[in-house]
Amino acid sequence: MAFSTYSRLLHVCKFLLGNVNTANSTSWVRHNFRILTACSNASMRFKSSGAADRQEKQKQLMARGLPKQKPLAGVKQVIVVASGKGGVGKSTTAVNLALGLSANDPDKTVGLLDADVYGPSIPKLMNLKGNPEVTEKNLMRPLVNFGIPCMSMGFLVEETAPIVWRGLMVMSAIEKLLRQVDWGNLDYLVVDMPPGTGDVQLSISQNIPVSGAVIVSTPQDIALLDARRGAEMFRKVNVPVLGFVQNMSVFQCPNCQHQTHIFGADGARDLARTLGVEVLGDIPLHLSIREMSDKGQPVVVSSPDSPEAEAYRNVASAVVQRLADLAH
Ligand SMILES: Nc1ncnc2c1ncn2[C@@H]1O[C@H](COP(=O)(O)OP(=O)(O)O)[C@@H](O)[C@H]1O
Ligand SMILES: [Mg+2]
DSSP states (O other): OHHHHHHHHHHHHHHHHHHHTTOOOHHHHHHHHHHHHHHHHHHHHHHHHHHHHHHHHHHHHHHHHSOOOOOOTTEEEEEEEEOSSSSSSHHHHHHHHHHHHHHHOTTSOEEEEEOOSSSOOHHHHTTOOSOOOBOTTSOBOOEEETTEEEEEGGGTSOTTOOOOOOHHHHHHHHHHHHHSBOOOSEEEEEEEOOSSSSHHHHHHHHHSOOOEEEEEEOSSHHHHHHHHHHHHHHHHTTOOEEEEEEEEEEEEOTTTOOEEOTTOSSHHHHHHHHHTOOEEEEEEEOHHHHHHHHTTOOHHHHSTTSHHHHHHHHHHHHHHHHHHHHHO
16 A cells, blocks of 8 residues: 555656756646655655555564474473584583582582483583483373483484484484473573584574573683674574583693693683683693493582582582572
């Protein structure tokens, strides 16, 4: 309606302009100039109201296209553990963070979701195997070890089966791993993310309210570049970045106790400063972290008195502190 009136006005204006050349009387020109001005003002009004209408419609369409963020039933806070790169220690950090949160405050209930649908590692790290039972409400019951309920794609497919899915299938799998699970009441759900800044990261950030992201990086430039991308992606989708964990920051020789910064010393700290985010802690490169992880006996539970376990518990305290700061 608005558009047809606008084009009709344009026609009138064009018609009038066509006749101006033939007119030589001053009053005719003045008269038509007034009409032209009125036409142009009216058309401007129509144009701008049309643009505003279009913008509003576009906004509504886009809002319809985006999934609505719906909290997970019974889950208070979701913490995602992410990194731009694979192999920097995300899953190891996620597992020990979940155990650290629980060790620091045994009254808190903590769950662990493996969102790395292509390369699930939570079953191995948490020493869990088997298929989840299904409740009467048709929800999957998480498998539990060390007091932590866990859910992973690895419980649903054969250990060696390749997962060859594309975007939409992955998003639907993530949706099921999030919502078709009987999580019970959790204070924290720690989510071990796949590497990168792709569909899964976006899907999770847009589907559920995420309290904050922990970004894991080694101190070397190549990992930091991706860590920066990760941090910026979360900022774009309005997920607070709780801070960086600088993993494998220092190696201490078990024989001579000499310390070596294999991946550099302070890369993640420097980047955190540049981006204005916190450093939640440093985790040393330590043989027992790797060995115990491979055995499904994470250091926080298998050697709670070790400095490595303490480092993870300190990260867990820093995360809780950051969440509390953000809540105020
Ligand atoms: N601080 C560490 N010290 C020793 N080994 C580590 C440390 N962090 C991770 N690892 C080892 O590095 C490898 C990759 O870690 P992982 O947590 O699977 O990384 P990601 O999830 O980022 O791919 C694993 O073998 C793990 O045991
Ligand atoms: Mg992993």
